[in-house]
Amino acid sequence: MNIETFISRTDQHKIVPVFYHSDLQTCIDVVNAAYNGGVRTFEFVDRGANAIDTFRELMNRKSKWPDLEIGIGTIYDLQTAKEYINLGAAFVVSPCLVAEVAIHCRDHNVSYIPGIATIKEAFDASTLGCKMIKIFPANVIGSAFAKAITSVLPQLAIMPTGGIEPSASGLKEWFDAGVNCVGMGSQLFDKNKISKKDYAGLSNDIVDAINNANLVK
Template identity: 45%
Template sequence: MALTHQEILNRTHAAGIIPVFNHPDLDIAKAVVDHSYEAGVRVFEFTNREKNAFEVFKALRIYAEKYPDLLLGIGTIFTRDDAQRFLYAGTDFVVSPAMLPEVGAFCRMKQVFWVPGCATLTEVYNGKVLGAKLVKTFPGNLLGPAFIKAAHSVIPDIKLMPTGGVEPTETNLKDWFSAGVHCVGMGSQLIDRKEIERGDFGGLKHRIALSLDIIKSLRK
């Protein structure tokens, strides 16, 4: 049974961290999901950045069914057609790197949880108008925690997720969560491509566990 938007919103908040990852090798993608889950991840974003991303995601979606409490979404969606393809493949949510009305309108029609990437207050507001319950502030390293505070000062009910430049350190995470983020997206800072390609997942699990512990302490 499909989750409501509020249920997905609750789960993304509880998750704290959403790993953002892509790889053309299905076995590596499966291993990343496995080790991330073991470390405590419950929401995962696979991105549409490789030529075979659709095929890998389809297989990964089936594979991830062994984790009934894991949400698996698709990121880097620029077009309505791509949103439609991945929706048929079973994505739990759709993330765009930009504020794309065409994608937003499609997701709203299909009642799909959509997360637009926004870099201005106008884009954040337009995303909300299009039905987004969660907005990705991107690129996070350029906008910074100050943007989160500024957006909340005028749109206090919007939920924001910085992605890009978020680091698995106490200092960085404290800056973001003190600013009022809903959760954070983490890519290369969390998942070291060279590590995982040589089969070393210890660093990944350590960074995830450390980050989750930090977030838990910040939310007390």
């Protein structure tokens, strides 16, 4: 998926869940719960030793979620990025700007969203062809930084990630600052519901978060 399509998609579907679990079935169930809750863009995290095998299995089940785009996050090197892209990752996300990944994705028309924490990093991302950046960690850096980016680098779309509350007020703070969408991990996925396999409850939480996002922008 090219970056223009990704940005357009996240303008419409404003919450991008970020998730990893070591258990394959839990991952399948969480993706399914997110999909049932209205999510259409999902970031799986390259974290555990079996992450790539789990991602492969999710992609093998993609027909269950026909209009869901699944990407990969926490990518630090080109080889890993290539492996996930070859498996069908719709987009690639990094906690920081990785130049070789940015160049490869740009040259192969794959969406790449690097994490940034300074204006210099945002500018460097832009010069490498990035059209969207991830403010990370969002709760540490703050929404005022998003406003600063929109004023000095207005060509960049923004996806803050990390510690954002799914409440109407928590989301309003960021969307009022000019972001396109928000990435959400632990704030969106209740660990108790997951441990109890309460996936209907998890879907309801996601519905509420999406409704809150749609109310504020």
